Amino acid sequence: MAGQLLSIGLSPGDSVLFRLDSCVEFPIAYLACIYVGLVPVPLSSQLTSREVTVVTDMVGGRLILHSPGVSLPEKIDCPVLSVSDLNMENIPSDLEPRRSTPHAHAYTIFTSGTSCTPRGVRHAHRAVWARQIMFEGWYGLQSSDRLLHAGAFNWTYTLGTGLVDPWTIGATALIPAAGTPAKDLPTLLGTHDVTIFAAAPGVYRQMLADNPTIRADQLRHGLSAGEKMPARTRAAWVRATGTDVHEALGMSECSTFISGAPGVALVDGASGRPQTGRRVAVLEGGKPVGYNTAGELAVHKDDPGLMIGYLNQPEGAHLTGDWFMTGDLVSMSATGDVTYLGRADDMMNAGGVRVSPLEVEAAFADHPSVGDVAATAVTVKADVTVIALFHTGPANDLADRAETHLATYKRPRLYIRKDVLPKGPNGKLNRRALARDYEAEHGQT
Numbered sequence: 227m228a229g230q231l232l233s234i235g236l237s238p239g240d241s242v243l244f245r246l247d248s249c250v251e252f253p254i255a256y257l258a259c260i261y262v263g264l265v266p267v268p269l270s271s272q273l274t275s276r277e278v279t280v281v282t283d284m285v286g287g288r289l290i291l292h293s294p295g296v297s298l299p300e301k302i303d304c305p306v307l308s309v310s311d312l313n314m315e316n317i318p319s320d321l322e323p324r325r326s327t328p329h330a331h332a333y334t335i336f337t338s339g340t341s342c343t344p345r346g347v348r349h350a351h352r353a354v355w356a357r358q359i360m361f362e363g364w365y366g367l368q369s370s371d372r373l374l375h376a377g378a379f380n381w382t383y384t385l386g387t388g389l390v391d392p393w394t395i396g397a398t399a400l401i402p403a404a405g406t407p408a409k410d411l412p413t414l415l416g417t418h419d420v421t422i423f424a425a426a427p428g429v430y431r432q433m434l435a436d437n438p439t440i441r442a443d444q445l446r447h448g449l450s451a452g453e454k455m456p457a458r459t460r461a462a463w464v465r466a467t468g469t470d471v472h473e474a475l476g477m478s479e480c481s482t483f484i485s486g487a488p489g490v491a492l493v494d495g496a497s498g499r500p501q502t503g504r505r506v507a508v509l510e511g512g513k514p515v516g517y518n519t520a521g522e523l524a525v526h527k528d529d530p531g532l533m534i535g536y537l538n539q540p541e542g543a544h545l546t547g548d549w550f551m552t553g554d555l556v557s558m559s560a561t562g563d564v565t566y567l568g569r570a571d572d573m574m575n576a577g578g579v580r581v582s583p584l585e586v587e588a589a590f591a592d593h594p595s596v597g598d599v600a601a602t603a604v605t606v607k608a609d610v611t612v613i614a615l616f617h618t619g620p621a622n623d624l625a626d627r628a629e630t631h632l633a634t635y636k637r638p639r640l641y642i643r644k645d646v647l648p649k650g651p652n653g654k655l656n657r658r659a660l661a662r663d664y665e666a667e668h669g670q671t
Contacts, residue, residue, distance in 0.1 A: 227257075228259070230317055231264060234289070239331075242266050243287040244269055245269060249293055253379060253385070256385065260332050261323045262321070262323065266333045267287060267333070268335060269281060277344075278299045279300045281336055284346055288304050289305055289307060290305070293309055331350060335347050337478040347478050347479050348533055348534040354390060356481070360474075362502075363503075364474050364482060366446070371398070371422050372400060372419055372422075372444070373391075373399060373423075375399070375401055376411055377425065377426065384401070387451075400414075411423075411425075412433060412440040419444045420442060421446050424450075426453065426654070427453055430455065430462075430471070431462075445469055449472055449474065450471050451474040451476060453654050455473055456591045457592070474486070475497040479552070480529060482501075484497055484498045484506070486498040492563055493565075499561075504525075504529060505525070505529055506529075508522070509524045512547065517560045518558075521556070522552065522570060523556045524550060525549065527545055527548050553570045574586075574602065574603040586636055587599045590624060596618075597621075598617065598647050600657050601614070604640065604661045604665055612638075614641075616642050618646060619643075624641050
Protein backbone atom coordinates (compact mmCIF):
# COMPACT_ATOMS: atom_id res chain seq x y z
CA MET A 227 0.00 0.00 0.00
CA ALA A 228 2.83 2.40 0.86
CA GLY A 229 4.48 1.65 -2.47
CA GLN A 230 1.21 2.28 -4.30
CA LEU A 231 0.86 5.71 -2.69
CA LEU A 232 4.43 6.73 -3.54
CA SER A 233 4.10 5.41 -7.10
CA ILE A 234 1.40 7.98 -7.90
CA GLY A 235 3.68 10.88 -7.04
CA LEU A 236 3.10 11.65 -3.36
CA SER A 237 5.97 12.98 -1.24
CA PRO A 238 6.71 12.85 2.51
CA GLY A 239 4.61 15.41 4.38
CA ASP A 240 1.68 15.26 1.94
CA SER A 241 -1.75 14.75 3.51
CA VAL A 242 -4.00 11.89 2.38
CA LEU A 243 -7.71 12.29 3.17
CA PHE A 244 -9.64 9.13 3.95
CA ARG A 245 -13.15 8.94 2.52
CA LEU A 246 -13.33 5.27 3.37
CA ASP A 247 -15.93 3.09 5.04
CA SER A 248 -14.95 0.42 7.56
CA CYS A 249 -13.05 -1.65 5.01
CA VAL A 250 -9.82 -3.61 5.46
CA GLU A 251 -8.00 -1.01 3.38
CA PHE A 252 -8.64 1.66 6.03
CA PRO A 253 -6.15 0.52 8.71
CA ILE A 254 -3.68 -0.73 6.10
CA ALA A 255 -3.65 2.65 4.34
CA TYR A 256 -3.39 4.45 7.69
CA LEU A 257 -0.24 2.53 8.64
CA ALA A 258 1.14 2.68 5.09
CA CYS A 259 0.96 6.48 5.05
CA ILE A 260 2.83 6.75 8.32
CA TYR A 261 5.38 4.17 7.12
CA VAL A 262 6.59 6.43 4.31
CA GLY A 263 6.06 9.84 5.93
CA LEU A 264 2.68 10.73 4.45
CA VAL A 265 0.07 12.22 6.80
CA PRO A 266 -3.19 10.24 6.94
CA VAL A 267 -6.34 12.23 7.75
CA PRO A 268 -9.08 9.75 8.76
CA LEU A 269 -12.59 11.20 8.42
CA SER A 270 -15.97 9.78 9.37
CA SER A 271 -17.78 8.11 6.49
CA GLN A 272 -20.97 9.74 7.81
CA LEU A 273 -19.87 13.28 6.93
CA THR A 274 -21.89 15.01 4.23
CA SER A 275 -20.29 16.53 1.12
CA ARG A 276 -20.66 19.96 2.66
CA GLU A 277 -18.95 18.89 5.88
CA VAL A 278 -16.15 17.17 3.98
CA THR A 279 -15.60 20.32 1.92
CA VAL A 280 -14.99 22.35 5.08
CA VAL A 281 -12.36 19.85 6.23
CA THR A 282 -10.60 19.50 2.87
CA ASP A 283 -10.32 23.28 2.59
CA MET A 284 -8.50 23.26 5.93
CA VAL A 285 -6.19 20.35 5.10
CA GLY A 286 -5.31 20.93 1.45
CA GLY A 287 -4.73 17.22 0.86
CA ARG A 288 -2.79 15.81 -2.09
CA LEU A 289 -4.93 12.66 -2.45
CA ILE A 290 -8.34 11.32 -1.44
CA LEU A 291 -8.70 7.59 -0.80
CA HIS A 292 -12.30 6.68 -1.52
CA SER A 293 -14.78 3.87 -0.95
CA PRO A 294 -17.79 3.71 -3.31
CA GLY A 295 -20.85 5.31 -1.74
CA VAL A 296 -18.94 7.56 0.67
CA SER A 297 -19.43 11.30 0.16
CA LEU A 298 -16.77 13.41 -1.51
CA PRO A 299 -16.18 17.17 -1.17
CA GLU A 300 -18.30 19.51 -3.28
CA LYS A 301 -15.17 20.65 -5.09
CA ILE A 302 -12.20 18.38 -5.63
CA ASP A 303 -8.72 19.84 -6.11
CA CYS A 304 -6.68 16.63 -5.93
CA PRO A 305 -6.72 13.09 -7.33
CA VAL A 306 -9.28 10.59 -5.99
CA LEU A 307 -8.13 6.96 -5.74
CA SER A 308 -10.84 4.35 -5.24
CA VAL A 309 -9.89 1.31 -3.19
CA SER A 310 -11.38 -0.78 -6.00
CA ASP A 311 -8.72 0.65 -8.36
CA LEU A 312 -5.68 -0.12 -6.23
CA ASN A 313 -3.03 -1.93 -8.23
CA MET A 314 -0.37 -3.71 -6.21
CA GLU A 315 1.55 -5.09 -9.19
CA ASN A 316 5.12 -3.98 -9.86
CA ILE A 317 5.44 -2.39 -6.42
CA PRO A 318 8.78 -3.01 -4.68
CA SER A 319 8.43 -5.35 -1.71
CA ASP A 320 11.53 -4.07 0.10
CA LEU A 321 10.33 -0.49 0.63
CA GLU A 322 12.08 0.98 3.67
CA PRO A 323 10.24 3.11 6.25
CA ARG A 324 10.99 6.80 6.35
CA ARG A 325 12.90 7.51 9.52
CA SER A 326 11.90 10.59 11.49
CA THR A 327 11.94 12.05 14.99
CA PRO A 328 9.44 11.13 17.74
CA HIS A 329 8.05 14.67 17.64
CA ALA A 330 7.42 14.88 13.89
CA HIS A 331 3.88 15.08 12.52
CA ALA A 332 2.47 11.58 11.93
CA TYR A 333 -1.30 11.93 11.44
CA THR A 334 -4.19 14.38 11.72
CA ILE A 335 -7.63 13.66 13.14
CA PHE A 336 -10.65 15.92 13.35
CA THR A 337 -12.78 16.73 16.35
CA SER A 338 -15.53 19.24 17.03
CA GLY A 339 -13.82 20.13 20.31
CA THR A 340 -15.79 22.61 22.40
CA SER A 341 -17.59 24.11 19.42
CA CYS A 342 -19.41 22.96 16.32
CA THR A 343 -16.44 23.94 14.14
CA PRO A 344 -14.18 20.99 13.19
CA ARG A 345 -10.61 21.23 14.42
CA GLY A 346 -7.65 19.34 13.02
CA VAL A 347 -5.61 17.67 15.76
CA ARG A 348 -1.97 17.06 14.77
CA HIS A 349 -0.31 14.11 16.48
CA ALA A 350 3.34 13.10 16.53
CA HIS A 351 4.94 9.69 16.02
CA ARG A 352 5.56 9.53 19.79
CA ALA A 353 1.80 9.14 20.33
CA VAL A 354 2.03 5.41 19.60
CA TRP A 355 4.81 5.01 22.18
CA ALA A 356 2.77 6.94 24.75
CA ARG A 357 -0.14 4.52 24.36
CA GLN A 358 1.75 1.78 26.21
CA ILE A 359 0.85 3.65 29.41
CA MET A 360 -2.70 2.39 28.91
CA PHE A 361 -1.80 -1.30 28.63
CA GLU A 362 -1.71 -1.63 32.42
CA GLY A 363 -3.27 1.71 33.32
CA TRP A 364 -6.57 0.86 31.63
CA TYR A 365 -6.75 -2.35 29.60
CA GLY A 366 -4.85 -4.96 31.57
CA LEU A 367 -3.77 -5.95 28.05
CA GLN A 368 -1.80 -9.15 27.45
CA SER A 369 -0.33 -10.64 24.29
CA SER A 370 -2.80 -13.54 24.53
CA ASP A 371 -5.86 -11.24 24.48
CA ARG A 372 -8.46 -11.07 21.72
CA LEU A 373 -9.83 -7.53 21.86
CA LEU A 374 -13.04 -6.68 19.99
CA HIS A 375 -13.81 -2.99 19.44
CA ALA A 376 -17.26 -1.93 18.21
CA GLY A 377 -16.45 1.42 16.59
CA ALA A 378 -15.79 3.07 13.24
CA PHE A 379 -12.21 3.10 11.98
CA ASN A 380 -12.03 6.90 11.76
CA TRP A 381 -12.37 7.22 15.55
CA THR A 382 -9.08 7.35 17.46
CA TYR A 383 -10.67 5.13 20.12
CA THR A 384 -10.98 2.40 17.46
CA LEU A 385 -7.67 3.00 15.69
CA GLY A 386 -5.81 3.04 19.00
CA THR A 387 -7.58 0.75 21.45
CA GLY A 388 -9.04 -1.49 18.77
CA LEU A 389 -6.08 -1.93 16.43
CA VAL A 390 -2.70 -0.34 17.15
CA ASP A 391 -2.53 -1.27 20.83
CA PRO A 392 -3.36 -4.97 20.45
CA TRP A 393 -0.91 -5.21 17.54
CA THR A 394 1.81 -3.41 19.53
CA ILE A 395 1.73 -6.01 22.29
CA GLY A 396 1.10 -8.97 19.97
CA ALA A 397 -2.59 -9.48 20.81
CA THR A 398 -5.41 -10.07 18.32
CA ALA A 399 -7.59 -7.20 17.09
CA LEU A 400 -11.19 -7.91 16.12
CA ILE A 401 -13.45 -5.33 14.44
CA PRO A 402 -17.08 -6.13 13.49
CA ALA A 403 -17.90 -5.69 9.82
CA ALA A 404 -19.57 -2.44 8.82
CA GLY A 405 -23.30 -2.54 9.48
CA THR A 406 -23.16 -5.14 12.27
CA PRO A 407 -26.08 -4.25 14.58
CA ALA A 408 -25.42 -3.89 18.29
CA LYS A 409 -27.80 -6.74 19.13
CA ASP A 410 -25.46 -9.17 17.30
CA LEU A 411 -22.32 -8.20 19.22
CA PRO A 412 -22.90 -10.65 22.13
CA THR A 413 -22.83 -13.52 19.63
CA LEU A 414 -19.48 -12.31 18.30
CA LEU A 415 -18.10 -12.14 21.85
CA GLY A 416 -18.79 -15.83 22.35
CA THR A 417 -18.01 -17.27 18.93
CA HIS A 418 -14.68 -15.45 18.58
CA ASP A 419 -13.42 -16.08 22.15
CA VAL A 420 -13.20 -12.36 22.90
CA THR A 421 -11.36 -11.60 26.14
CA ILE A 422 -11.75 -7.78 26.16
CA PHE A 423 -14.64 -5.81 24.66
CA ALA A 424 -14.42 -2.06 23.96
CA ALA A 425 -17.17 0.36 22.91
CA ALA A 426 -18.89 3.64 23.71
CA PRO A 427 -21.58 3.59 26.42
CA GLY A 428 -24.35 3.91 23.83
CA VAL A 429 -23.27 0.65 22.18
CA TYR A 430 -23.33 -1.12 25.55
CA ARG A 431 -26.87 0.13 26.14
CA GLN A 432 -28.09 -0.98 22.72
CA MET A 433 -26.64 -4.48 22.94
CA LEU A 434 -27.89 -5.02 26.50
CA ALA A 435 -31.41 -3.93 25.57
CA ASP A 436 -31.76 -7.10 23.47
CA ASN A 437 -29.44 -9.34 25.49
CA PRO A 438 -30.04 -9.30 29.26
CA THR A 439 -27.73 -12.34 29.49
CA ILE A 440 -24.50 -12.65 27.48
CA ARG A 441 -22.58 -15.91 27.21
CA ALA A 442 -18.91 -15.20 26.57
CA ASP A 443 -16.80 -17.68 28.48
CA GLN A 444 -13.43 -16.09 27.71
CA LEU A 445 -14.45 -12.50 28.45
CA ARG A 446 -12.41 -10.87 31.23
CA HIS A 447 -13.87 -7.33 31.19
CA GLY A 448 -15.16 -4.45 29.09
CA LEU A 449 -13.69 -1.01 28.29
CA SER A 450 -15.77 2.14 27.89
CA ALA A 451 -14.85 5.62 26.66
CA GLY A 452 -16.32 8.51 24.69
CA GLU A 453 -18.67 9.74 27.42
CA LYS A 454 -19.65 8.89 30.97
CA MET A 455 -21.28 5.47 31.28
CA PRO A 456 -24.61 5.61 33.15
CA ALA A 457 -24.68 3.57 36.35
CA ARG A 458 -27.62 1.49 35.14
CA THR A 459 -25.75 0.51 31.96
CA ARG A 460 -22.75 -0.61 34.01
CA ALA A 461 -25.00 -2.60 36.34
CA ALA A 462 -26.73 -4.26 33.37
CA TRP A 463 -23.35 -5.28 31.90
CA VAL A 464 -22.21 -6.78 35.21
CA ARG A 465 -25.49 -8.76 35.47
CA ALA A 466 -25.32 -9.90 31.86
CA THR A 467 -21.67 -10.99 31.74
CA GLY A 468 -20.45 -11.37 35.31
CA THR A 469 -17.52 -9.11 34.43
CA ASP A 470 -16.65 -5.51 35.22
CA VAL A 471 -16.29 -2.59 32.80
CA HIS A 472 -13.43 -0.12 33.14
CA GLU A 473 -14.04 3.46 32.06
CA ALA A 474 -11.59 6.00 30.70
CA LEU A 475 -11.68 9.76 30.32
CA GLY A 476 -9.83 11.17 27.36
CA MET A 477 -10.09 13.20 24.20
CA SER A 478 -8.76 13.30 20.67
CA GLU A 479 -6.02 15.73 21.74
CA CYS A 480 -4.50 13.37 24.31
CA SER A 481 -6.17 9.98 23.96
CA THR A 482 -7.19 8.44 27.31
CA PHE A 483 -5.27 9.48 30.40
CA ILE A 484 -7.71 9.02 33.30
CA SER A 485 -9.05 5.48 33.74
CA GLY A 486 -10.04 2.58 35.88
CA ALA A 487 -8.20 -0.70 35.47
CA PRO A 488 -8.39 -4.34 36.58
CA GLY A 489 -7.59 -4.59 40.27
CA VAL A 490 -8.06 -0.86 40.92
CA ALA A 491 -10.84 -0.04 43.38
CA LEU A 492 -12.43 3.34 42.62
CA VAL A 493 -14.88 5.38 44.64
CA ASP A 494 -18.45 5.24 43.34
CA GLY A 495 -19.04 7.58 40.42
CA ALA A 496 -15.36 8.13 39.63
CA SER A 497 -14.11 7.79 36.06
CA GLY A 498 -10.69 6.62 37.15
CA ARG A 499 -7.28 7.81 38.27
CA PRO A 500 -4.42 9.42 36.34
CA GLN A 501 -2.46 6.63 34.67
CA THR A 502 1.08 6.09 35.91
CA GLY A 503 3.36 8.31 33.82
CA ARG A 504 0.74 10.98 33.13
CA ARG A 505 1.07 14.50 34.48
CA VAL A 506 -2.31 16.13 34.98
CA ALA A 507 -3.79 18.78 37.25
CA VAL A 508 -7.17 20.23 38.18
CA LEU A 509 -6.97 23.99 37.77
CA GLU A 510 -9.11 27.08 38.21
CA GLY A 511 -7.72 30.35 36.90
CA GLY A 512 -4.38 28.65 36.26
CA LYS A 513 -3.98 27.48 39.87
CA PRO A 514 -4.62 24.07 41.45
CA VAL A 515 -7.91 23.63 43.27
CA GLY A 516 -8.34 21.73 46.53
CA TYR A 517 -9.36 18.10 46.80
CA ASN A 518 -13.00 17.34 45.91
CA THR A 519 -13.35 20.78 44.32
CA ALA A 520 -14.53 21.36 40.75
CA GLY A 521 -11.96 22.62 38.28
CA GLU A 522 -10.78 22.14 34.73
CA LEU A 523 -8.68 19.10 33.93
CA ALA A 524 -5.31 20.04 32.44
CA VAL A 525 -2.57 17.97 30.78
CA HIS A 526 1.07 19.06 30.98
CA LYS A 527 2.78 20.03 27.74
CA ASP A 528 5.42 17.29 28.21
CA ASP A 529 2.92 14.41 28.26
CA PRO A 530 4.13 12.23 25.34
CA GLY A 531 0.56 11.54 24.22
CA LEU A 532 -0.41 15.20 23.91
CA MET A 533 -0.94 16.51 20.39
CA ILE A 534 1.56 18.76 18.63
CA GLY A 535 -1.18 21.34 18.21
CA TYR A 536 -4.18 22.24 16.09
CA LEU A 537 -4.01 22.45 12.32
CA ASN A 538 -3.36 25.94 10.93
CA GLN A 539 -2.61 27.42 14.36
CA PRO A 540 0.72 28.83 15.58
CA GLU A 541 2.97 26.50 17.54
CA GLY A 542 2.02 26.42 21.22
CA ALA A 543 -1.32 28.17 20.64
CA HIS A 544 -3.11 25.22 22.27
CA LEU A 545 -1.28 25.75 25.56
CA THR A 546 -2.04 27.96 28.54
CA GLY A 547 1.37 28.36 30.09
CA ASP A 548 2.66 24.81 30.55
CA TRP A 549 -0.78 23.22 30.35
CA PHE A 550 -3.32 22.08 27.79
CA MET A 551 -6.76 22.90 29.20
CA THR A 552 -9.10 20.07 28.21
CA GLY A 553 -12.43 21.80 28.80
CA ASP A 554 -13.49 18.89 31.04
CA LEU A 555 -14.72 19.81 34.50
CA VAL A 556 -13.73 17.31 37.16
CA SER A 557 -12.96 16.96 40.83
CA MET A 558 -10.17 14.84 42.29
CA SER A 559 -10.04 13.19 45.71
CA ALA A 560 -6.99 12.86 47.93
CA THR A 561 -6.62 9.27 46.67
CA GLY A 562 -6.54 10.43 43.05
CA ASP A 563 -10.07 9.39 42.09
CA VAL A 564 -11.31 11.71 39.35
CA THR A 565 -15.04 12.41 39.02
CA TYR A 566 -16.19 13.76 35.67
CA LEU A 567 -18.63 16.67 35.95
CA GLY A 568 -19.16 17.40 32.24
CA ARG A 569 -17.80 19.66 29.55
CA ALA A 570 -17.22 23.25 30.60
CA ASP A 571 -19.54 24.39 27.83
CA ASP A 572 -22.22 21.89 28.90
CA MET A 573 -22.36 23.15 32.48
CA MET A 574 -25.64 24.74 33.48
CA ASN A 575 -26.16 27.87 35.55
CA ALA A 576 -28.95 27.66 38.11
CA GLY A 577 -29.35 30.88 40.07
CA GLY A 578 -25.66 31.67 39.74
CA VAL A 579 -24.54 28.16 40.76
CA ARG A 580 -22.92 25.81 38.24
CA VAL A 581 -24.74 22.49 37.93
CA SER A 582 -23.41 19.45 36.10
CA PRO A 583 -25.82 17.87 33.61
CA LEU A 584 -24.47 14.47 34.64
CA GLU A 585 -25.63 15.03 38.22
CA VAL A 586 -29.15 15.89 37.08
CA GLU A 587 -29.28 12.97 34.63
CA ALA A 588 -28.08 10.54 37.30
CA ALA A 589 -31.13 11.36 39.44
CA PHE A 590 -33.36 9.83 36.76
CA ALA A 591 -31.08 7.09 35.46
CA ASP A 592 -32.72 4.19 37.30
CA HIS A 593 -36.32 5.26 36.58
CA PRO A 594 -37.88 2.25 34.80
CA SER A 595 -39.63 4.23 32.05
CA VAL A 596 -37.56 7.36 31.53
CA GLY A 597 -35.55 5.98 28.58
CA ASP A 598 -32.49 7.98 27.54
CA VAL A 599 -32.06 11.31 29.30
CA ALA A 600 -30.20 14.55 28.69
CA ALA A 601 -30.14 17.65 30.87
CA THR A 602 -29.25 21.03 29.44
CA ALA A 603 -29.94 24.71 30.00
CA VAL A 604 -32.35 26.33 27.54
CA THR A 605 -33.29 29.97 27.05
CA VAL A 606 -37.04 30.46 27.51
CA LYS A 607 -37.10 34.24 27.17
CA ALA A 608 -34.63 37.10 27.04
CA ASP A 609 -31.99 36.67 29.76
CA VAL A 610 -33.86 33.72 31.33
CA THR A 611 -32.51 30.17 31.17
CA VAL A 612 -33.83 27.09 32.93
CA ILE A 613 -32.76 23.49 33.26
CA ALA A 614 -34.61 21.16 30.89
CA LEU A 615 -34.66 17.37 30.98
CA PHE A 616 -35.15 15.65 27.63
CA HIS A 617 -36.15 11.99 27.75
CA THR A 618 -37.25 9.25 25.34
CA GLY A 619 -39.45 7.16 27.63
CA PRO A 620 -43.15 7.55 28.58
CA ALA A 621 -42.53 8.53 32.21
CA ASN A 622 -44.80 11.34 33.48
CA ASP A 623 -43.79 11.48 37.15
CA LEU A 624 -40.31 12.94 36.69
CA ALA A 625 -41.04 16.16 38.58
CA ASP A 626 -41.95 14.10 41.64
CA ARG A 627 -38.69 12.20 41.41
CA ALA A 628 -36.73 15.46 41.13
CA GLU A 629 -38.27 16.66 44.41
CA THR A 630 -36.84 13.69 46.30
CA HIS A 631 -33.50 13.39 44.49
CA LEU A 632 -32.33 16.92 43.71
CA ALA A 633 -31.88 20.20 45.52
CA THR A 634 -34.40 22.82 44.42
CA TYR A 635 -31.95 24.77 42.28
CA LYS A 636 -30.89 21.60 40.42
CA ARG A 637 -34.41 20.49 39.47
CA PRO A 638 -35.47 20.71 35.82
CA ARG A 639 -38.20 23.23 35.09
CA LEU A 640 -39.07 21.60 31.77
CA TYR A 641 -39.58 17.92 30.94
CA ILE A 642 -39.62 17.27 27.21
CA ARG A 643 -40.16 13.92 25.56
CA LYS A 644 -38.30 13.18 22.29
CA ASP A 645 -38.35 10.11 20.10
CA VAL A 646 -34.54 10.07 20.04
CA LEU A 647 -31.77 12.20 21.50
CA PRO A 648 -29.22 13.69 19.07
CA LYS A 649 -25.77 12.15 19.05
CA GLY A 650 -22.58 12.73 17.13
CA PRO A 651 -20.94 10.32 14.68
CA ASN A 652 -19.25 8.44 17.53
CA GLY A 653 -22.36 8.13 19.65
CA LYS A 654 -21.73 11.00 22.05
CA LEU A 655 -24.79 12.79 23.38
CA ASN A 656 -25.15 16.26 21.84
CA ARG A 657 -26.75 18.43 24.53
CA ARG A 658 -26.01 21.63 22.63
CA ALA A 659 -28.08 20.42 19.68
CA LEU A 660 -31.04 19.80 22.02
CA ALA A 661 -30.85 23.30 23.43
CA ARG A 662 -30.34 24.87 20.02
CA ASP A 663 -33.30 23.04 18.46
CA TYR A 664 -35.60 23.82 21.39
CA GLU A 665 -34.72 27.51 21.32
CA ALA A 666 -35.19 27.71 17.55
CA GLU A 667 -38.59 26.03 17.80
CA HIS A 668 -39.72 28.44 20.51
CA GLY A 669 -38.30 31.59 18.95
CA GLN A 670 -35.34 32.06 21.28
CA THR A 671 -32.46 31.80 18.77
